[in-house]
Amino acid sequence: MPSKTIDHAFTARSLTSAATDPTFAGALSFMRRRFTKNLKGVEAVVWGIPFDAATSNRPGARFGPQAIRRASAIFDNDPQYPFSRDLFADMAMIDYGDCLLDYGNHHRTPATIEREAAKILTSGAFLLTLGGDHFITWPLLKAHAARHGPLALVQFDAHQDTWFDDGKRIDHGSFVARAVRDGVIDPARSIQVGIRTHAPEDFGIRLIYGHEVEEMTAAEIARAILDRTGGCPAYLTFDIDCLDPAFAPGTGTPVAGGPSSAKILSVLGKLGPLDIRGADVVEVAPAYDHADITAIAGATVAMYMLGLRAERRAAR
Numbered sequence: 001m002p003s004k005t006i007d008h009a010f011t012a013r014s015l016t017s018a019a020t021d022p023t024f025a026g027a028l029s030f031m032r033r034r035f036t037k038n039l040k041g042v043e044a045v046v047w048g049i050p051f052d053a054a055t056s057n058r059p060g061a062r063f064g065p066q067a068i069r070r071a072s073a074i075f076d077n078d079p080q081y082p083f084s085r086d087l088f089a090d091m092a093m094i095d096y097g098d099c100l101l102d103y104g105n106h107h108r109t110p111a112t113i114e115r116e117a118a119k120i121l122t123s124g125a126f127l128l129t130l131g132g133d134h135f136i137t138w139p140l141l142k143a144h145a146a147r148h149g150p151l152a153l154v155q156f157d158a159h160q161d162t163w164f165d166d167g168k169r170i171d172h173g174s175f176v177a178r179a180v181r182d183g184v185i186d187p188a189r190s191i192q193v194g195i196r197t198h199a200p201e202d203f204g205i206r207l208i209y210g211h212e213v214e215e216m217t218a219a220e221i222a223r224a225i226l227d228r229t230g231g232c233p234a235y236l237t238f239d240i241d242c243l244d245p246a247f248a249p250g251t252g253t254p255v256a257g258g259p260s261s262a263k264i265l266s267v268l269g270k271l272g273p274l275d276i277r278g279a280d281v282v283e284v285a286p287a288y289d290h291a292d293i294t295a296i297a298g299a300t301v302a303m304y305m306l307g308l309r310a311e312r313r314a315a316r
């Protein structure tokens with residue numbers, strides 16, 4: 001294998017190069033993209049936010065970015081199913097590493113995340129963030145809305161995350177309430193998929209409950225998302241607890257009765273027309289995982305988000 005190299009996370013000569021690391025070895029950036037803080041010429045960024053102090057039940061999502069990066073080693077340099085292309089043949093993408101947060105000063109966390117996200121977005125790059133618990137979506141939404149205006153929120157989740165919020169809480173269950181109140185999302189263009197818990201408010205957001213996901217086809221769910229968002233700039237947030245605990249046991253607040261990863265990946269694969277301006281995958285907590293089931297699901301969801309981006313780019 002004379003042309004093969006290893007440790008693309010720091011040896012890659014080009015940001016668009018296909019990696020050839022063996023799945024069982026090599027430095028673990030997300031999908032072996034180069035680790036760098038240099039945003040010059042970069043089209044897409046993967047970034048980790050190792051934060052879980054807002055978790056209401058079991059903590060551990062601060063280890064999510066590490067687990068998802070490690071699980072992403074299963075993606076070799078072949079075209080990634082169902083996308084029939086090397087996602088990075090033309091799309092220059094880096095792994096920006098993690099966000100530095102002070103575990104003793106959580107009141108500073110939202111502003112730090114928002115500021116660092118804004119720095120990445122100012123470069124014009126697409127940002128895909130790996131959480132961390134779902135609180136992180138609040139400062140991420142703020143940074144994206146500052147560029148694009150109020151966003152259509154497409155949320156895959158078992159929970160609505162609309163619990164009471166006084167504007168100061170560090171809570172992974174209230175970012176949607178805050179985002180509606182502060183006008184960073186447009187509830188009339190927003191939709192939540194996989195909901196199977198009750199919350200005090202829905203703010204007029206369209207809900208597709210867990211049992212409806214079971215009854216609808218993937219094409220029907222994708223159509224509902226595309227109809228609801230209506231071509232508006234969208235932010236895609238994927239709480240891994242959208243999936244049934246059988247497919248994602250490694251998470252903080254699992255809820256039985258959810259969809260399979262196959263069903264939801266099929267939905268994601270049909271979202272090509274969605275104008276995704278930013279995305280995240282949150283709530284992967286590897287301490288409760290088994291055989292990397294949840295980390296692999298999270299890495300695959302992230303890969304699909306990049307695949308959609310690469311296909312949209314190629315169609316331009």
Ligand SMILES: [Mn+2]
Pocket residue numbers: 134157158159161172239
């Ligand atoms: Mn959530």
